[in-house]
Amino acid sequence: MEEIDEIRKKKMGELKQRFSGKKKRVLIEVLASSGCSYCPAAAEMAYRVASQYDNVDVAIVNIATPEGNSKARKLGVMSVPTIVINGKVAFVGTPAADMIMHDAIIKAM
Numbered sequence: 027m028e029e030i031d032e033i034r035k036k037k038m039g040e041l042k043q044r045f046s047g048k049k050k051r052v053l054i055e056v057l058a059s060s061g062c063s064y065c066p067a068a069a070e071m072a073y074r075v076a077s078q079y080d081n082v083d084v085a086i087v088n089i090a091t092p093e094g095n096s097k098a099r100k101l102g103v104m105s106v107p108t109i110v111i112n113g114k115v116a117f118v119g120t121p122a123a124d125m126i127m128h129d130a131i132i133k134a135m
Contacts, residue, residue: 049079049080049081049135050081050134050135051081051082051083052079052081052082052083052111052112052131052134052135053082053083053084053085053111053112053113054072054075054076054082054083054084054085054109054110054111054127054131055084055085055086055087055097055109055110055111056068056069056072056084056085056086056087056107056108056109056110057087057089057094057097057098057101057103057106057107057108057109057110058086058087058088058089058106058107059088059089059090059106060088060090062106062107064106064107064119064120065106065107067107067120068107068109068119068120069084069086069107071120071121071124071127072084072109072127074124075124075127075128075131076131078128079131081135082131089103089106097110101115102115103115103118105118105119107119107120109121109127111130111131111134112134116130117130
């Protein structure tokens, strides 16, 4: 019975922390190329979704720059647009709907 109480207390603590005012910062990076016709839509979606949160930032990373190329290689990115959330590849291409990106952001928090 004590084990159940321990588990319950731990889970309640996790839930309180998760839903407290202190939310984890989330960074959405859109790896893009200037010649890509799909990249503007991915960037627009990232900004639109991020605008609904006070703890989400967006960065557009041009893979043609040395820094962007290095990031793409490090993550194994082979095509653009690629959306990275908190350093992990979340989507290759543009998600079909905003809700899909919302779900990924909530998981990252």
